Structure formats: structure tokens, C-alpha cells
Amino acid sequence: MRSTLARAGSGLRWYLKQATGEAKWDEYLDHCQRHGHEPMTRKEFERQRADRRENDPQSRCC
């Protein structure tokens, strides 16, 4: 049985990975594996995400 502290720790890690978008890469690898695609490199993958952000500016409020 995992202790509460370890659970909180892994919960936080999960949250940060999701919030920073790092989890996207894992999800993508997962996706490729399920569908038998050859995944692109992480550099290419992140570059695509950055390019998308370029054309979709997120407003930051006051």
C-alpha cells in the first residue's frame, strides 16, 4: 500500500506534467504504439506544438 505522502507526490507530478503539457508527448507515444505508427522525434513533435502556438495567441488578462 502506498502511503498518503507518496500518493500526493505522484498526484502532484501527474498534475505538473499535465499542466506544462509534458504529458502530451507520452500520450502521443502511446497513440503511435496503439496504431502502429512510427513516432517522430521529440524535437519534431515539440516544434509542431510550438508552431501551432505561434498562430494561436493566448490572451493573458490583467
Next chain:
Amino acid sequence: MSTTTQQSPSRRMTPKSMAVWGAVALVGAVCWTVLALSRGEEVSALWILFAALASYAIAYRFYARFIAYRVLGVDDRRATPAERLHNGADFDVTDRRVLFGHHFAAIAGAGPLVGPVLAAQMGYLPGTIWIIVGVIFAGAVQDMVVLFFSMRRDGKSLGQMVREEIGVVGGIAALIAVFAIMIIILAVLALVVVNALAESPWGVFSISLTIPIALFMGYYLRYLRPGRVMEVTAIGVALLLLAIIGGGYVEEMGLSEALTLSPEKLTLGLVLYGFVASILPVWMLLTPRDYLSTFMKIGVIVLLAIGLVISAPVLENQAVTDFALEGTGPVFAGKLFPFVFITIACGALSGFHALISSGTTPKMVAKESQVRMIGYGGMLMESFVAISALIAASVIDQGLYFAINSPAGVTGGEPGTAAEFVRSLGFTISPADLTAAAESIQEESLISRTGGAPTLAFGISLIFSSAFGSGLAAFWYHFAIMFEALFILTAVDAGTRVGRFMLQDTIGNFWPKYGDISWKPASWSASAIVVGMWGYMLYVGVTDPLGGINQLFPLFGISNQLLAAIALTLCVTLLFKHGKAKWAWVPGVALAWDLIVTMTASYQKVFSDDPKIGYFTQRSTYQAALDNGELLAPATDTSQMQQIITNSTVNGVLQALFALLTLVVVVNAVVIWVRAWRSGGLPTTEVPAEPSHLVAPSDFFATAEEKRAVREWEASQGDLVGDRR
């Protein structure tokens, strides 16, 4: 038209939950009573904090739930755009708690920190009441309802919805209003930074270093270790802390002369920075700095909440000052009504949030019922930030508060004259104490450091010193300045870029080539126009002899609240069109109050006979004096006289324009309300319902029932669920 509405998951309240909510209500009632009855005695700041928390909890549990299930009719059997249009990019099913974080990071900024600090000149009570009551009945309602309606329209923007649901006239007025208001907001935010950094070599040193730090992070993420955001953010934060500590040694490094910049130089620097930052690729500067500022934002807010509880400071501020009733306060002119309600915009009601609630967030919501925790809950959190800022400003000695926040034109900028001015207001502080306060945080002077940021930073440093040990006051002060400046700069970057896209899009309607966002001549010139506009307003503020914050902040507050009026008008319109006229009062109450406040304030700013309040009376007073060859204080020469005349004309015209544009939208909408009322509803652009196949909890904490449903669903989906915890 609306489909069958889902039944609220309203199990009858168990005895246990009745007892818990009864206790919360009791705590809230006791706190409010103490705040209402305490006068002239020592009042702990914790009463405010717990009055707020108890009120939020009750509003969230009961009112927000009522709005979600009864008024809006959220329906979890209906697929959200994130589920239907999933593309892994902008449409993306996102865990509710993660989306809450994203949404909060996007809506929270300097607004809820600065407004309450300025409003503290009227005492702590008016601000406290407005922040709490305002968020419950107006701000959080707006955010949630706009989020819901945009989600039902595949994430359409506020401007698009106004055009399609209200009319072309209203749509064009809304588009111009959104753009113009954004320019003012950027200018005022930039003004806050300029005022915080002017003549402060430590501040300039630390903030300047954020640029190379962010560039390094961008390079790291692009070339060295792509995608490792957490790791690079940790490095960035460590470097940031070093930059703050390093700032304490500017004197020893011989840089203090070179980094002591005048407000004019800083303005030029900011304008150039804003232009370059908005045309650079986002990965270089904007994205990495956004990671830093989000981290700092959340970190400071959490620290401040902990610090407040540990130190339990006593409020130095009065409950209600004489300025509230007489309208003669030096920080901004005008009486409690309407000016408290426009000075505190963000934190109680912020129109700008409607732009975030209709755009990115609605495309990521997993289940409809989650709009309650994300829209309403996110805004409650922002309101809590505003309450913390109000407390931080209210624990400062009142003499010092007014010395910091009164324009240089009246304080004279020297300890002696400032102490004398503060005495004339009815407070006391000695010149020696003023100097000592500045020395305690290693600044040259605190006198007339208007804009709210220095006051807040001073308050935060008091609270942190008392909670976490003394001796670090100067570090905490500059830490707080850094935290504010960092996310203001991020907002300026992002805002300029959004403005550029809006401008290119609009001009692109007539000249398609210009709308091509990758065409350099278009993007560069559009950026230059946007930066030029807010840069001009910033310059107006920086050089205004009457004090830029004093002159521009009301314009900023009113325009933000007018944007809220447009958003709330849309909410009312849509309830009418969906045949839910009986619920139109929910956003309607907020709209009515907001219109009363903003129209009174706009009227006073345009037509008041008092030259301190009315822009045009101000103009004619100074013009008449100039014609007679006289000088009116605080102007010291004819060019300053001329400047005041130009500035008040510009401000007055903008003020009148914003109010008119809002009225156009409202009048256009009223026509629709009447038509929809008569026919019991009108067709809308709501996307037809499609069944949802996702299962996810509604609220922050999943119930046992929801957890079971999620487990069963995940089991039935096999591998397809993907990487969930």
C-alpha cells in the same frame, strides 16, 4: 433551442452536509458581523480572509450550482466541443483540474492586485464588500455563463457571438470596444511597471535579467532538451531568484547609476521591448516567460495566503475613510459611488475575462457541468487574490500609504514636503520615518511611487517578514515587484500579439493579403500600430503632471467594466433567445448594477464640473488659465499646461467613446430581447446536441459515485482512454 435539461444531481442534503454548511454559514456570519461592527479598534485581517472564504464556499455550493443546473441547464449527456472536435491541438479534452489551472493562470494578472490597493484609500470595508459580493453575483456569473455559451458554440469569441446573436451594429461596436479597451489596459499595466521600476536600479536589474533568462529557456526547450518544461522552469526560477538577490548588489557592481532610469527612458525601453517581443517567434520569449510568470504567480499567491494566516496582521486602515464620502482622495478622485466599483474591476467583475472564457478554455472542457468549477471557481480564486491584495495594502501605516500613492505634484517628492502633505490629509508620518521605510527595503525613496505595485510589494514584505522571519524585507519587496512586473510584461507581450491578430484580421476583411499572419510586412506593421497606440497612452500617463495613475486608472477601470457590460448583455440576450426569460435576472442583476456604475462614472468623467473628476472641465480650466497666461498647479511651465490640456482631451474623448459603444451594443440587444420575449425564444447559433461518450467528474473532488462511473467507463474503453492517472 435547448434540449432536455439534465436533472441536477440533487440528492437531498444529508444531515452531515447540513451541519457542515451550517457551520460554514455561521463562520461567515460571525466574520461579517465583526467587520460590520468594528470601528476604531484593532481589527485582525483574518476576519476579512475568513468572511471571504466562507462566502465563496456558500456561493459556490448553492448559487453556482443553481446557475449551472437550473439556469443554464448543463447536460453531461451532451458532448462538448473538446470531445466532438478533438484534434489534439486547440480542441482537446483536458482534465478539469488542469484546465482550472490553465484558466486561472490566464485570467489572473496585475488587475486584482492593483485595483484593491488603490481602492484602499476609501478604507478596507467598501473594497471588501464589493470584491466579495461583486464576484458572487457578477464576476463569477459572467465568467461561467460566457464560458457555457461559448462552449455550446464550439468556442466562438465574444465579438463573434455578439455579432451573430445580437446584430451587426452591436458586433462592430463590440469589436471596436474590445480593441480599444485592450489598448488602454496594456497602457495602464505598462504604466504600473514603469512606476514600479523608475529610479529603482535593483528592480531594473532583476527585471532586465528576465529577458536573457527567458531566451535561455526558450533555446533550451527548442534545441537542448525539447519538451522538458518542468526541468527548464525549475532552472529558470532558480536563476530568477539569483537575479533578485543580485539586484541587491547593483551598488557594489557599480551599475546603480546606469540602471537608475527615468520614467521616460523606461517607457521608451518598454515600447521597443513590446514591439520586438511581439514579432519574435513565441518559443523564444513569450512561452518560456509565461512558464516563469505562471509559476511565480501561483507561488506568491500561495505564500501570501500562508503568510497572512501565520502573521494574522492587524489592519492599520480605517473601515471607511472620509475620502469615501467626500471624494477628495489623493490617489484617485471621486466618491465611493461609483468609483470604488470601477477601481476594483478585476477581482469583483472583469470584462476581460469574457475574452478568455470565450476562446481557449471552452474548447478544452471535458464535460458541460465542469463550467461551474472552471468559470465560477476560477473567478472566486481571482477574487481571493484581490482580497489578499486589499489586506496587504491595509496593513501598511496609513501615513506611509498616502505618501506612496499620492502624485508627485502634491507630495513634492521630498520627505519633508510629503510628510507635510500627509499631515494635511489628517494622517501623520515623520520625514525620518518616510526615509526609514524606503531604507528598510533598499529603495532610494517611496514617495509618490504610485501605481499600486510598490504599495503591494511593501505590504507583502511586511507580511512575509512577520510570518517567515525578519531581515529579508528588501528581498521580499523586490521579489514582489518582480512577480508583478513579470506577469505584466507577459500580459503586454501576449496582449500586443492578440491585438496584432485582431487588427490583421479586421483589415484582412478589406485587403485579404494583410490578413495573412505569416506575411512579415503585415505582421510587423500591425505590431507597430498596436505598440504605437498603447505606447502613446503610456507616454501620456508617464508625463502627466497630474499623475498618470490618477488620470488613467479610472479610464482603465471603467473600460474593463464596460467590456463586462457587453459580455453580460450577451448573456442576458442568449437566455431570452433560448426561451429562458425567467432566468434572465441572473446575469441581468449584474448587468443592471454594472451599467448604473459605469454610466454614472462615465457621465462624471465626461461632464463633471469638478476639474479633478471631469476630463473636459479639467481641459477648459487649464485652457482658460493658459489663455490668461497663468500657471495652475501642479503644472510648472506652459508646456506642462499644454500637456494637461491635450491629455485630458484624449482621455475624455476615449471615455465618451467607450460608453457610447457599450450603449450601442445594449440598445441593439434590447431590440432582440423584446423580440425574443414576444415569441418565447429565437433561433440561436447553438450547435446541435450530440451524445457524449466520455465520463468524467464534475467538481474539484470526485464523488464516490463518479469515481465508480469513471472506473467502469475506463474498463469498458480498454486501451483507448490513454494515459490517465
